[in-house]
Amino acid sequence: MALPNPTGRSRYTLLLLILTSVTLLTLDFRDFGPLESAREGAVDVFNPVRSAAETVFDPVAGAWNRTFGDDATERENEELRAEIERLRGQLIANTNADRLLQDVLAELDIEYVGNLDRVIAQVVSGPVGNFDDFDIEIDKGVNDGVLEGMPVVSNGGLIGRVVESGRNRSRVRLVSDPAFTVGVRLLSQGEDGDLALARGSGLGKPLVVTERIDPLTDVEVGEIVVTSGIDRSRYPGGIPIGIVTDARLDEGALEQVLTVEPAADLATIGFVSVILFEPEE
Amino acid sequence: MTRVLRPAVVVLSLLLLQLSLFSELRVSGRAPDLLLVAALAAGLTGGPDRGALTGFVAGLAIDLFLPTPLGLSALAYSIAGWSVGQTENAIVGEHPWVVIPLSAAGSAIGVTAFVTVGELLGQPNLYTERFLGTLVVTTVYNAALAWPVARLFRWAWTTPGVGAQPRPRDRASRRVVN
Numbered sequence: 001m002a003l004p005n006p007t008g009r010s011r012y013t014l015l016l017l018i019l020t021s022v023t024l025l026t027l028d029f030r031d032f033g034p035l036e037s038a039r040e041g042a043v044d045v046f047n048p049v050r051s052a053a054e055t056v057f058d059p060v061a062g063a064w065n066r067t068f069g070d071d072a073t074e075r076e077n078e079e080l081r082a083e084i085e086r087l088r089g090q091l092i093a094n095t096n097a098d099r100l101l102q103d104v105l106a107e108l109d110i111e112y113v114g115n116l117d118r119v120i121a122q123v124v125s126g127p128v129g130n131f132d133d134f135d136i137e138i139d140k141g142v143n144d145g146v147l148e149g150m151p152v153v154s155n156g157g158l159i160g161r162v163v164e165s166g167r168n169r170s171r172v173r174l175v176s177d178p179a180f181t182v183g184v185r186l187l188s189q190g191e192d193g194d195l196a197l198a199r200g201s202g203l204g205k206p207l208v209v210t211e212r213i214d215p216l217t218d219v220e221v222g223e224i225v226v227t228s229g230i231d232r233s234r235y236p237g238g239i240p241i242g243i244v245t246d247a248r249l250d251e252g253a254l255e256q257v258l259t260v261e262p263a264a265d266l267a268t269i270g271f272v273s274v275i276l277f278e279p280e281e
Numbered sequence: 282m283t284r285v286l287r288p289a290v291v292v293l294s295l296l297l298l299q300l301s302l303f304s305e306l307r308v309s310g311r312a313p314d315l316l317l318v319a320a321l322a323a324g325l326t327g328g329p330d331r332g333a334l335t336g337f338v339a340g341l342a343i344d345l346f347l348p349t350p351l352g353l354s355a356l357a358y359s360i361a362g363w364s365v366g367q368t369e370n371a372i373v374g375e376h377p378w379v380v381i382p383l384s385a386a387g388s389a390i391g392v393t394a395f396v397t398v399g400e401l402l403g404q405p406n407l408y409t410e411r412f413l414g415t416l417v418v419t420t421v422y423n424a425a426l427a428w429p430v431a432r433l434f435r436w437a438w439t440t441p442g443v444g445a446q447p448r449p450r451d452r453a454s455r456r457v458v459n
Contacts, residue, residue: 014363020355024341128299129314131415
């Protein structure tokens with residue numbers, strides 16, 4: 001009698017699993033509704049247990065980070081960073097340009113972000129794995145009015161947007177993500193100034209503003225960059241993005257490339273505000 | 282039922298630990314991947330079939346909490362679990378000096394498969410300048426955790442009152458002896 005061939009059988013098992021995975025990937029790419037609902041449902045069921053476990057293990061994680069993690073060094077600078085963020089926010093609030101913005105917005109009757117409803121949320125989790133460095137999780141979700149696409153700010157300015165919202169938790173993609181783009185303009189130029197695009201360039205790195213900043217436009221270091229808030233933009237206008245630290249011409253000298261230090265300190269985010277803003281269709 | 286229950290409990294516990302604790306225990310900004318370790322440990326202790334199946338389930342579980350598409354970790358981890366189980370089948374038992382280097386190799390396979398397939402699917406932020414560092418740190422980290430997790434899976438494969446369930450390899454060899 002022929003013996004069963006375990007290797008052949010296991011190859012068959014692996015092949016089946018690969019095919020199932022590929023099917024799932026295909027369905028996910030096609031935004032297959034039932035799959036998305038099942039995913040959200042499973043996460044919602046698991047999250048209360050997860051939150052309880054996070055509370056239990058929090059002291060251990062804290063002790064580890066204080067001792068071994070990058071946070072050991074970060075911790076020494078944490079207070080200084082918080083102070084810098086506070087001063088940046090103050091600078092933006094006190095600057096003449098900000099007053100100009102308020103005047104311009106008041107004249108044009110454009111809704112300033114301060115008038116929009118917002119939900120304060122706590123950051124409950126950072127990245128889960130090694131390839132989601134630009135995501136954080138907050139403790140507010142659909143039940144609190146937080147929906148996918150909503151902008152998230154801290155005291156300093158824009159920190160990202162909601163990319164996934166569960167019942168009581170949401171995932172926020174940070175502006176430092178190289179795939180993150182946001183329409184911006186220079187605060188000093190007002191509504192009629194050049195519109196450009198800011199992109200993240202990695203953890204701890206400044207944002208880069210490209211596209212459509214005229215080479216002849218006078219951009220000075222220290223200028224404030226805010227969201228453009230043009231029609232159908234994902235973000236309301238006037239949210240501080242950061243401060244220009246460098247301005248240079250691109251290779252073809254056709255436009256300027258600006259380096260912008262984010263107004264919000266993305267390394268030490270504790271509490272954030274989700275602006276309950278939905279762009280017009 | 283009990284044959285599935287114990288492995289399921291182990292995988293769920295590892296998922297909980299990954300989400301609530303190990304994702305914070307970072308070295309140079311990189312965390313271990315307990316669900317990948319689960320696939321490797323299952324392969325080492327249960328053979329390629331169980332390695333692949335556990336890898337698929339564990340990968341699917343962590344996929345729920347990652348921004349990458351559903352099925353990507355499941356695909357990569359089932360390949361890793363199967364490869365380790367297959368290699369272990371061809372070598373010897375579950376001695377730590379076998380478990381650790383095999384887990385390291387399996388971890389590297391899992392991470393590389395995840396990034397390669399993700400890149401092919403156009404996912405951002407996978408193959409970056411951090412990739413090599415991530416590969417090295419997670420490989421070492423995962424290998425260090427493989428031995429205790431393998432002990433958990435050795436427990437998971439036993440049925441209460443019966444003992445360890447035979448692996449496909451063992452079944453085949455027993456028939457030859459009889």
